[in-house]
Amino acid sequence: MINNIYSTVKIACYSGTGGTELAAKSFQSHLETAGCTCTIEKITHIIRKDQSNCALLLLLFPVHAFNAPEAVYRWIDGLDTVEQVSAAVISVSGAGEICPNTACRLGSIKRLTKKGYHVVYERMIVMPSNWVAPAPSPLPYLLMQALPIVVDQITRELLSGICRKAKPLWIDRIFSAIGKLETSGGHYWGKRIKVMEHCTECGWCADHCPAGNITMTNRKPAFGDGCHFCLKCIYGCPSKALHPGTCKFVVIKEGYCLQDIAQLPPQNVQVHIQDLKVGFFWLGVKNYLMDLET
Numbered sequence: 374m375i376n377n378i379y380s381t382v383k384i385a386c387y388s389g390t391g392g393t394e395l396a397a398k399s400f401q402s403h404l405e406t407a408g409c410t411c412t413i414e415k416i417t418h419i420i421r422k423d424q425s426n427c428a429l430l431l432l433l434f435p436v437h438a439f440n441a442p443e444a445v446y447r448w449i450d451g452l453d454t455v456e457q458v459s460a461a462v463i464s465v466s467g468a469g470e471i472c473p474n475t476a477c478r479l480g481s482i483k484r485l486t487k488k489g490y491h492v493v494y495e496r497m498i499v500m501p502s503n504w505v506a507p508a509p510s511p512l513p514y515l516l517m518q519a520l521p522i523v524v525d526q527i528t529r530e531l532l533s534g535i536c537r538k539a540k541p542l543w544i545d546r547i548f549s550a551i552g553k554l555e556t557s558g559g560h561y562w563g564k565r566i567k568v569m570e571h572c573t574e575c576g577w578c579a580d581h582c583p584a585g586n587i588t589m590t591n592r593k594p595a596f597g598d599g600c601h602f603c604l605k606c607i608y609g610c611p612s613k614a615l616h617p618g619t620c621k622f623v624v625i626k627e628g629y630c631l632q633d634i635a636q637l638p639p640q641n642v643q644v645h646i647q648d649l650k651v652g653f654f655w656l657g658v659k660n661y662l663m664d665l666e667t
Contacts, residue, residue, distance in 0.1 A: 377532045379459070382409045383427040387416040387434045387445050389583060389603025391631050392500035393465045397433050399521055403528040416448045418585035418599070429459045429531065430490060433498075435603070436466040436477045438552035438559075439545065442601050444583065449484040460485050461494035461531055467502025469657025473548035476541035480549070493536045498523055499661045503604055503629045505622060509651055512658050517635040519665055563600020565618030566607070568593055572614035578606040604629070 382404050388394035397413055404411040414421075416434070432449075434441045441464070462478045462485070474497070482492045500520070501513035508516070530537065541549075563586055578594050579587040584601040587594050594606075594615070607615050608629040617624055646662045 377408050378534050379409060379429040379532060381427045382411045382429045382431055384411060384413045384431045384433065385416055385448065386413065386432075387442050387448075387583065389435060389442075389601065389605045390503045390608055390629055391605075392503070393433050393435050395631060396463070396465060396498055396500070396520060396524065399524040400431060400433075400528065403521075403524055404532075407528060407532055409532075415583075416444055417583045418444060420447060420451045427458065429461065430485075431461050431463065431531075432481060432485070433463045433465065434481070436464050436474055437602065439473050439477050439548045440552050441477065441481045442603070444601060445481060446484060449481060449488065452485075452488050455489040457489060457491045460490040460492045461496075461527075462492060463496055463498055463527070465498045465500055467500060467504060467508065467658075468654065469499045469661045470497040470539070471657035471660075472542055473545050473552075475539065476545035476549040478539070479541060479546070492538075494527075494531055495539050496527060496537060497661075498527075499658055501629075501631065501634050503608065503625065505625070507625055507627070507629075508655050508658055511638070512649070512651070512655060512662070513634045514638050515646070515662055516658070517631065519662060522665055559600050559602030560598045562602060562617065562620055562623075564596050564598050566594075566596050566600075567616045567618045569614040569616060571612055573612045575611060577609065577611055578615060581609060582606060 384397050384400055386393050386397035401411045401413055434445045462481055464477050466474055468474060478495050482495065485492055498520070499516055501516050502508050507513060572593060574592040576589050579589050582605065583603060584599050586597045586599045587606060589595070604624065607617065607624055646659060646666055649659060651659050
């Protein structure tokens with residue numbers, strides 16, 4: 374039985390292609406099983422004045438250019454000031470807690486601290502990469518299988534009062550500062566998304582864009598300059614009618630669907646993680662999975 378020190382937990386999450394939202398729902402399930410009253414708020418372009426009280430704020434977001442997405446910072450800035458409410462910051466990436474990602478939570482932690490929150494816990498969750506190239510098999514499937522295990526571990530540590538603080542690499546602080554320039558690049562990229570002729574005019578992209586950057590104009594998607602670069606519209610379009618107009622290499626050609634990844638196990642899922650041969654870029658993912666075996 375978990376020694377529960379938090380009775381009420383608010384989960385706030387920003388999610389693009391679904392990995393962070395899936396983690397948030399897993400946290401809600403584990404926290405409620407442990408006896409917590411738990412709510413989820415999705416962070417989008419719509420800023421809501423925070424009025425809810427909680428014993429713990431659990432903030433989740435995908436790593437964007439070595440930082441939190443711009444919408445997360447705006448959301449934190451809109452929070453009410455509190456008096457030493459506990460908070461935990463969980464980042465989600467496709468590469469793991471490695472250079473250049475180790476400083477990705479600094480900005481959100483500083484903002485939460487200014488609002489009166491006491492950040493007692495921070496950690497990285499790894500989900501299948503949706504950027505440039507998928508991780509080599511069987512890593513994506515194994516990551517999906519690992520999610521509830523990691524969430525259970527984090528939940529137990531949080532509710533038992535265990536504090537976990539990271540020490541970012543100094544060079545990653547520089548990467549984090551430089552990465553802020555990508556926000557403007559994301560705006561540029563999103564404004565140049567192409568709508569193909571086979572678009573069915575269903576409006577799915579406009580309804581599901583977390584940035585509110587897509588509107589239906591003359592029954593076709595029109596893109597503004599507020600793109601968060603989350604790729605949700607590209608991967609989620611039911612008719613696959615949206616294509617990047619620039620930097621096409623960032624989009625995985627085969628598409629990206631977490632449900633498919635979770636349901637299609639590789640031929641040999643019993644392989645020992647330490648025996649897997651992976652490239653340098655995926656060493657963080659391998660180490661993440663190996664830590665779960667120990």
